[in-house]
Structures are given as C-alpha cells and as structure tokens.
Amino acid sequence: MSAVSLLTIEIATAILAIGLLVIGLIVPKDQRQGIGYLATFGLIIVFALTLLYTNVQETVFNGMYIIDPYSTFFKQLFLAAAILVSVSSFDYVKRLGYNQGEFYSLMVFATLGMMMLASAGDLISLYLGLELMTITFFVLTAYRKNDFKSSEAGIKYVILGAMSSAILLYGLSLIYGVSGTTVIGEIAKGLNQGAQPLELLGMIFILVGFGFKVSAAPFHMWSPDIYEGAPTPVTAFLAVASKAAGFAALVRLLVIALPSLQSSWVVIVMVLSALTVIFGNFVAIPQTNIKRLLAYSSIAQAGYLLFGLVAYSALGVAAILFHSLLYVFANLGAFTVVIAFYNKTGSDEIKDYTGLARRSPLMAAVMLLSLLSLAGIPPLAGFVSKFYLFTAIIDQGYIWLAFLGIGMSMVSVYYYLIVIKVMYMGEPPEDSEPMKLPVSIQATLYATMLVSLFFGIYPAPLTDLALSVAKAFFPF
Amino acid sequence: MTSTIIFWLIAIIIMGSALMVVLLRNIVHSALFLVVTFVGVSGLYVMLQADFLAAVQLLVYAGAIAILLVFGVMLTVRGDIKYSNLFNRHKFTAGVVSLGLFLLIERIILSSDLLISNKPALESTVGPIADALLTDYVIPFEAAAILLLVAMVGAILLARGEGKPQ
Numbered sequence: 167m168s169a170v171s172l173l174t175i176e177i178a179t180a181i182l183a184i185g186l187l188v189i190g191l192i193v194p195k196d197q198r199q200g201i202g203y204l205a206t207f208g209l210i211i212v213f214a215l216t217l218l219y220t221n222v223q224e225t226v227f228n229g230m231y232i233i234d235p236y237s238t239f240f241k242q243l244f245l246a247a248a249i250l251v252s253v254s255s256f257d258y259v260k261r262l263g264y265n266q267g268e269f270y271s272l273m274v275f276a277t278l279g280m281m282m283l284a285s286a287g288d289l290i291s292l293y294l295g296l297e298l299m300t301i302t303f304f305v306l307t308a309y310r311k312n313d314f315k316s317s318e319a320g321i322k323y324v325i326l327g328a329m330s331s332a333i334l335l336y337g338l339s340l341i342y343g344v345s346g347t348t349v350i351g352e353i354a355k356g357l358n359q360g361a362q363p364l365e366l367l368g369m370i371f372i373l374v375g376f377g378f379k380v381s382a383a384p385f386h387m388w389s390p391d392i393y394e395g396a397p398t399p400v401t402a403f404l405a406v407a408s409k410a411a412g413f414a415a416l417v418r419l420l421v422i423a424l425p426s427l428q429s430s431w432v433v434i435v436m437v438l439s440a441l442t443v444i445f446g447n448f449v450a451i452p453q454t455n456i457k458r459l460l461a462y463s464s465i466a467q468a469g470y471l472l473f474g475l476v477a478y479s480a481l482g483v484a485a486i487l488f489h490s491l492l493y494v495f496a497n498l499g500a501f502t503v504v505i506a507f508y509n510k511t512g513s514d515e516i517k518d519y520t521g522l523a524r525r526s527p528l529m530a531a532v533m534l535l536s537l538l539s540l541a542g543i544p545p546l547a548g549f550v551s552k553f554y555l556f557t558a559i560i561d562q563g564y565i566w567l568a569f570l571g572i573g574m575s576m577v578s579v580y581y582y583l584i585v586i587k588v589m590y591m592g593e594p595p596e597d598s599e600p601m602k603l604p605v606s607i608q609a610t611l612y613a614t615m616l617v618s619l620f621f622g623i624y625p626a627p628l629t630d631l632a633l634s635v636a637k638a639f640f641p642f
Numbered sequence: 643m644t645s646t647i648i649f650w651l652i653a654i655i656i657m658g659s660a661l662m663v664v665l666l667r668n669i670v671h672s673a674l675f676l677v678v679t680f681v682g683v684s685g686l687y688v689m690l691q692a693d694f695l696a697a698v699q700l701l702v703y704a705g706a707i708a709i710l711l712v713f714g715v716m717l718t719v720r721g722d723i724k725y726s727n728l729f730n731r732h733k734f735t736a737g738v739v740s741l742g743l744f745l746l747i748e749r750i751i752l753s754s755d756l757l758i759s760n761k762p763a764l765e766s767t768v769g770p771i772a773d774a775l776l777t778d779y780v781i782p783f784e785a786a787a788i789l790l791l792v793a794m795v796g797a798i799l800l801a802r803g804e805g806k807p808q
Contacts, residue, residue: 294786
C-alpha cells in the first residue's frame with residue numbers, strides 16, 4: 167500500500183478537525199449546535215475506516231511511522247472515547263454557549279495527537295504528537311473563562327505540562343545522542359555497544375516525562391486540581407484517552423527502543439507502580455468532590471496499568487490493552503453521570519448525590535457498574551482485566567506486587583462504596599424531582615454499561631484480540 | 643585548536659546568558675539575555691557548518707521570537723517592571739538541588755562517549771533539509787503545521803473574552 171493510503175485515518179481526522187473549525191466560523195451563531203452532531207458523525211466515519219486497517223502491519227517513510235495492529239487498537243480506543251465524549255457533551259457545550267465549533271474541533275485535534283503518539287515510529291513524530299495532544303488540552307482545560315477554577319487549572323497544566331515535556335525532550339535527545347538515530351525501531355541496534363551511563367540518564371528522563379503524562383506517583387500532583395477545574399467532558403477525555411495514549415507511546419518506547427536497559431527500567435517502573443497504587447487509593451478515601459475522587463482513582467488505575475509493563479511479556483502487553491479499554495469505558499460511564507448530574511444540579515459534591523437511585527435509576531446504575539468495574543468486582547470487565555494484569559506479573563515472579571495490587575483493590579472498593587452508599591441509601595432532597603436525561607446522555611450511559619457488562623461476562627473475543635495484537639507487537 | 647577556543651567561548655556565553663535569564667529580576671533584561679543565548683546557539687550551528695540553520699536560528703529566534711516575547715511582556719506586565727521576574731521562598735533549596743543535578747549530569751556526560759559523526763560537511767545544506775522535510779520527515783513537518791494552527795486558535799480563544807461578538 168502507498169504511504170497516503172496507509173495514512174488515511176490520520177488524514178481523515180485532520181480534515182475533520184479543520185473542517186469543523188471552518189464550519190464553526192461560517193455557520194450563524196444560533197445554528198452552531200449542529201456542529202456537535204457533525205463531529206460525532208465524522209468521528210464515527212473515521213472509526214469505520216480504522217476497521218479496514220485491523221490487520222495491517224506496515225511502516226512508512228523508512229520506519230518513521232508505524233501502522234500495526236497495536237497502534238490501530240489504540241486508535242480505535244481513542245476514537246471510541248472521542249465519540250462518547252462528544253455525544254455526552256452536547257448539552258454541556260450548549261450551556262457553555264460560546265466557541266462551540268472550536269470545542270469539537272480541538273477535541274478532534276487532540277485525538278489526532280493521540281493517534282500520532284500510538285503510531286509514531288520515531289522520536290520527533292512522537293514528541294510532536296504528544297505536544298499536539300497536550301497543547302490542545304491546555305486550551306480545553308481553560309475553556310470556561312469566567313470560572314476561576316478552570317483558569318487556575320489551565321495555568322497549572324501549562325506550567326507543569328511544559329516542564330514535563332522539557333524533561334521528556336531532554337531524555338529523548340540523550341537517547342538520540344547515544345544511539346545516533348531517532349527511529350524507534352533502530353535505537354535498540356544503536357545502543358548495543360554496552361550500557362552507558364548516558365543511556366540510563368536518558369531512560370530516567372523519559373520515564374519521568376511519561377510519568378507526568380500518565381500521572382504516576384510521585385508525578386501525579388497536577389492531575390486532581392486539573393481534573394477538578396477543567397470542564398467535565400474535557401476531564402473525561404483527559405482522564406481516559408490521554409492516559410491511554412501516554413501508555414501506548416511509553417510501552418512502545420521501552421519495549422521496542424530500550425530492551426537492552428530492561429533490567430534497569432523494570433525496577434523503576436515497579437517502584438512507580440507500587441507507589442502509584444498505594445498513593446492513589448489511599449488519598450482517594452477522604453475526597454468529597456466526585457471529580458477529585460475519580461482523579462485519584464485514575465491515578466491508581468495508572469499504577470495497575472504499569473504492572474503490565476513490569477511483566478515485560480506478551481501477556482503483560484495484552485493485559486495493558488485489555489485494561490485500558492475497560493478503564494476508558496468505565497471511567498467514561500462515571501464521568502458521563504457526573505456531566506449529566508452537573509447539567510441538572512450544578513454540583514460536583516458527593517454529598518449532593520444523595521438518593522440519586524430514586525431520582526434517576528439509570529444514572530445510579532451506570533455509576534454503580536462503572537465504579538465496581540474499576541474496583542475489579544466480578545462479573546464486570548474490570549475483574550477480568552485485573553486478573554490478567556496480576557497473572558502477567560505473577561508469571562514473572564513478582565508475587566508481592568500482585569498481593570499489593572489485590573490489597574489496594576480492596577481499599578478502592580471502600581471509597582467506591584461510599585459513593586454507592588450515598589446514591590442508594592441516602593434520601594433524595596425534599597424538593598427534588600426525577601431527572602429526565604437527554605437521549606444523547608442516555609445513549610452514552612447504555613453504551614458504557616453494555617461494554618463493562620459484556621466483556622465481564624464474555625471476555626473471550628477481546629482477550630483473543632488483545633493477545634494476538636500483543637504477540638504481533640512483542641518481539642519475543 | 644582555534645576552534646576549541648571558539649567553542650568554549652561560545653559555550654560560556656550561552657551558559658552565562660541562560661543563567662542570567664533565570665537570575666535577573668527584570669523580565670525585559672531576561673528576554674534580552676535570551677536573545678544572547680539564541681545568538682550563541684546559532685554560533686554553535688556555524689561551527690558545525692550548518693550555515694542555513696544558523697541563519698534560521700538568528701532570523702526566527704533572535705529576531706521574531708524575541709520581539710514577540712518583548713511584546714508579550716509589554717502587554718501583560720503590571721506594576722514595577724524592576725521586580726517582574728522574582729524568586730519564591732524556595733530559592734536556596736532550588737539552588738542546591740539544581741547544582742546537585744548539574745554536577746550529576748555533568749559527571750554522567752563526561753563518563754560516556756557520545757557518537758561523533760565523521761562524515762564530511764555538506765556542500766549545500768538547504769537542499770538536503772528541504773528533501774528531508776518533504777520525504778522521510780513529512781509527517782512531523784505536517785504535524786508541526788497542525789500544532790501551530792492549534793496553538794494559534796487556542797491563543798485567540800483564550801485571549802478573547804466570553805460573550806464578545808464571535
């Protein structure tokens with residue numbers, strides 16, 4: 167296939183984003199609501215296009231860009247997340263009332279950046295994809311201009327994001343300096359002349375840079391403030407898709423480019439993952455704001471995802487793929503409830519969720535299933551994916567880490583149950599009425615609930631897919 | 643021998659002016675020292691016989707970006723300009739940590755051997771750069787274009803007040 171036909175997905179996404187930007191400028195102000203529908207429709211078409219590429223394994227421009235089942239899996243994940251977020255944000259953006267076209271356009275641009283991260287075959291494309299994603303999120307985070315918290319979150323994200331990018335870039339430049347190539351597939355060959363201190367330094371900087379992006383402890387401190395301050399649909403997209411994109415790139419870099427340093431980076435990743443699950447789960451307990459609670463829970467989930475990297479095996483990579491899919495859908499379900507609840511009540515406090523089960527059984531049920539899935543309770547998808555993650559590390563002999571993970575999962579059940587208790591046992595406020603949800607929100611809620619339930623009860627198709635993708639990706 | 647002396651001179655200029663960017667209290671002075679840093683880096687490019695890159699560095703960084711920076715300062719800074727780039731109370735700790743990190747990284751760099759290219763210098767550097775940008779590096783090239791578009795749109799969105807005519 168020619169380079170252009172292999173790049174169809176990226177080109178289509180770029181055209182969609184630029185098209186939305188232009189349409190947002192020429193359509194009269196009172197008719198801009200339709201742009202959200204257009205964005206969703208366009209994303210669905212791009213998603214359909216990716217189905218044609220599921221088994222393609224090719225590189226273009228001498229290894230500069232890789233189209234393989236691994237990257238296509240992640241692209242489909244990002245697109246699914248983008249579709250669900252855009253559907254669930256119709257009302258939110260309408261309430262926002264300004265810059266509607268730009269909102270969806272920026273969201274599609276961020277998706278394009280994530281795709282580049284998953285597919286990048288050299289360090290320059292990887293870095294540019296990362297920056298495209300991050301800079302778009304800077305703008306989206308500060309989108310509510312009259313909201314003090316949103317502006318504060320934007321500023322914090324700019325400063326910390328720029329610093330972590332600088333650290334990552336320094337690491338990448340050191341690896342280039344030692345190996346003499348920026349092509350990820352050839353770095354391993356360039357590094358073969360014995361481990362040098364400089365390689366280790368580059369690797370550490372890369373781990374720190376990506377640690378920020380996936381919010382692993384101790385580089386997580388940006389995420390709760392920013393998740394709380396950003397507009398909720400942006401938080402949802404930031405929490406699920408950008409984290410998955412960070413993992414896609416990190417796994418490719420460590421496994422393909424730096425296998426010679428495996429014995430060194432596995433120790434660092436192990437410490438990071440243990441710290442992350444402990445910290446994320448314990449600090450989540452005292453939270454009273456649902457967005458902050460979900461932020462700490464997603465820090466903890468990043469720790470579980472790092473387990474797959476510690477395992478350094480095809481099963482580990484497959485478990486990362488499986489868990490990131492479950493993580494995306496469970497978190498999107500929970501965040502969609504938060505978006506809908508905010509649209510109705512204007513509150514993000516957990517205590518205001520009291521009696522939600524009686525005001526809106528659907529919202530409470532989706533929140534329940536999403537949280538239990540994140541906690542890893544059978545028969546939900548979270549159980550299966552955590553089972554694979556723990557199996558992968560036990561296979562490699564890290565039994566203590568598996569025990570730690572299981573113990574921390576139990577801690578997580580506690581704070582998830584607090585929310586569930588408020589929703590189901592609490593009394594609804596005196597003057598409250600049943601909540602009517604718009605069709606778009608209902609569709610998102612049903613979709614996320616179905617995915618969590620279906621892959622929990624019948625995980626075989628997804629397991630087979632994840633394993634075959636991981637085997638094609640993992641070199642040995 | 644002369645090239646070594648020139649290299650060290652340029653290196654000292656770059657390091658010194660970069661330090662001044664951080665240490666000075668007046669942000670306009672910092673911006674001006676940043677220009678000196680950019681000029682120093684373009685000197686390094688000249689030493690590497692990358693004449694075109696050196697010219698681009700001078701035009702784009704020392705020229706355009708420095709002017710943008712000064713404009714940005716002019717439009718945003720309120721209050722006394724003499725105290726516009728201050729330290730917080732962690733000055734001492736930050737100094738110790740930075741010094742430690744610097745010494746560590748410096749040790750590591752000196753104890754590693756970096757790849758040194760022994761290819762002869764190119765006759766013309768413009769052509770090969772153009773070829774590379776439109777063949778192998780076309781994806782990063784296009785991505786950078788999109789990135790700039792997004793940054794521009796974002797800057798306009800954030801700078802324009804809510805509810806103003808769109």
